[in-house]
Amino acid sequence: MAKATKSFSCTACGASFNKWSGRCDGCGAWNTIVEDTPLSTGPASKSLGNKRGSGILLTDLSTEEAPPPRTHSGMDELDRVLGGGLVPASAILVGGDPGIGKSTLLLQAAARFSQAGLKTLYVSGEEASAQVRMRARRLGLGDAPVQLAAATNLRDILTTLETEQPQLVIIDSIQTMWADNVESAPGSVSQVRAAAHELTSFAKRKGVSVILVGHVTKDGQIAGPRVVEHMVDTVLYFEGERGHQFRILRAVKNRFGPADEIGVFEMTGSGLAEVTNPSALFLSERGEPSPGSVVFSGIEGTRPVLVEFQALVAPSPHAQARRSVVGWDGGRLAMILAVLEARCGIPFAGLDVYLNVAGGMKVQEPAADLAVAAALLSAREDAALPAECVVFGEISLSGALRPVGQTENRLKEAQKLGFSTAIAPTGGKAVGGNSLSLRQFGDLTEFVGDIFGA
Ligand code: TYD
Numbered sequence: 001m002a003k004a005t006k007s008f009s010c011t012a013c014g015a016s017f018n019k020w021s022g023r024c025d026g027c028g029a030w031n032t033i034v035e036d037t038p039l040s041t042g043p044a045s046k047s048l049g050n051k052r053g054s055g056i057l058l059t060d061l062s063t064e065e066a067p068p069p070r071t072h073s074g075m076d077e078l079d080r081v082l083g084g085g086l087v088p089a090s091a092i093l094v095g096g097d098p099g100i101g102k103s104t105l106l107l108q109a110a111a112r113f114s115q116a117g118l119k120t121l122y123v124s125g126e127e128a129s130a131q132v133r134m135r136a137r138r139l140g141l142g143d144a145p146v147q148l149a150a151a152t153n154l155r156d157i158l159t160t161l162e163t164e165q166p167q168l169v170i171i172d173s174i175q176t177m178w179a180d181n182v183e184s185a186p187g188s189v190s191q192v193r194a195a196a197h198e199l200t201s202f203a204k205r206k207g208v209s210v211i212l213v214g215h216v217t218k219d220g221q222i223a224g225p226r227v228v229e230h231m232v233d234t235v236l237y238f239e240g241e242r243g244h245q246f247r248i249l250r251a252v253k254n255r256f257g258p259a260d261e262i263g264v265f266e267m268t269g270s271g272l273a274e275v276t277n278p279s280a281l282f283l284s285e286r287g288e289p290s291p292g293s294v295v296f297s298g299i300e301g302t303r304p305v306l307v308e309f310q311a312l313v314a315p316s317p318h319a320q321a322r323r324s325v326v327g328w329d330g331g332r333l334a335m336i337l338a339v340l341e342a343r344c345g346i347p348f349a350g351l352d353v354y355l356n357v358a359g360g361m362k363v364q365e366p367a368a369d370l371a372v373a374a375a376l377l378s379a380r381e382d383a384a385l386p387a388e389c390v391v392f393g394e395i396s397l398s399g400a401l402r403p404v405g406q407t408e409n410r411l412k413e414a415q416k417l418g419f420s421t422a423i424a425p426t427g428g429k430a431v432g433g434n435s436l437s438l439r440q441f442g443d444l445t446e447f448v449g450d451i452f453g454a
């Protein structure tokens with residue numbers, strides 16, 4: 001028998017090494033390399049199919065083996081983020097800050113899926129079954145046919161799964177799970193990885209869907225090894241600001257649907273309510289048109305969403321002016337400031353710049369460039385944009401405005417919400433059938449001159 005050798009891996013990127021070092025050669029992170037504990041050689045190490053070590057020709061796969069259809073929970077916001085319902089035998093990771101509402105969401109989802117006919121088991125490692133039942137009753141789900149279990153020992157859970165044979169199992173949370181063949185504390189990297197591995201491979205073998213809840217660390221990553229993200233089919237993040245009641249479920253990886261899809265919920269006294277018109281919600285706190293405020297018509301996944309950008313520009317009392325941004329990329333803000341200065345001759349030196357996406361929404365699209373530039377200029381010039389106006393478009397380093405995808409959907413959503421004007425790059429798909437007045441510009445200088453008279 002070969003001598004057991006130690007192995008090490010990086011908790012940030014998952015690279016493997018045969019000796020420890022302070023810095024990972026794979027991703028350059030410091031103090032992320034830990035010793036691996038060998039996984040069990042028990043049932044979980046069996047291969048997935050029954051034909052071990054042989055391949056199957058793609059053309060030999062008969063259509064009878066096509067996967068059974070997806071199950072819909074009936075919560076449209078959740079079903080859409082999953083890519084159109086729950087895929088059988090899929091593994092899903094739901095990450096989020098403590099207290100954001102993960103347990104609430106998944107208990108509601110468990111109830112809905114069980115009512116839709118899936119045999120569902122909800123395993124809580126954090127609360128006793130009685131507490132979960134109490135919560136369910138408070139959420140008005142007391143009569144849903146969900147099975148509850150309070151357990152943290154992985155062996156016990158796998159045994160329960162063998163005997164109960166559910167079709168969907170929810171593990172809340174993966175950090176509380178504990179494999180007795182791994183010699184480290186629950187929540188440690190090796191425990192989380194071992195538990196995730198055992199559960200996902202069990203799920204694939206038995207055709208069970210598994211949803212793992214994962215806590216997120218201060219810097220926003222799912223606590224435990226990144227490799228858990230590689231093990232599952234779908235990674236969802238449940239996000240939200242503490243001061244706001246709405247929550248966003250975002251698909252960051254999905255083997256069965258589009259990534260970047262979002263579902264919007266509102267935390268109420270009786271659990272999470274679906275928000276079917278997020279644009280109306282994000283714009284609900286908007287008052288009269290004011291300098292620095294610009295509405296951006298964005299696309300999140302497959303759906304248009306309007307959000308408000310707010311900017312504040314003020315003389316800086318500091319030697320080095322501040323650049324502060326919430327809900328948008330800081331690097332991208334620096335780029336837009338540089339383009340405004342270099343191409344339009346509008347300096348921001350000596351001015352503090354604050355940029356915020358209202359309502360705690362995070363925007364990632366470059367299509368928001370023009371809205372950001374408009375907000376910055378509007379704040380700097382102390383001039384509000386025309387009322388009822390949406391803005392979108394990408395800015396290139398040359399100062400040219402580039403058309404962005406889904407122009408039509410962006411305009412439709414703006415019109416639906418009562419906007420009358422849209423500012424967009426020239427080009428883009430010709431748009432018909434709406435009554436918005438469209439003002440198009442080919443480059444940033446032209447836009448600045450026309451809108452701000454600068
Ligand atoms: P929870 O689902 O326990 O969060 P997580 O599992 O992500 O840690 O949610 C906890 C918060 O949600 C708590 O602060 C109270 C709030 N909440 C409501 O506002 N209404 C409700 O109906 C429920 C169940 C929770």
Ligand code: MG
Pocket residue numbers: 099102103104126172
């Ligand atoms: Mg919880």
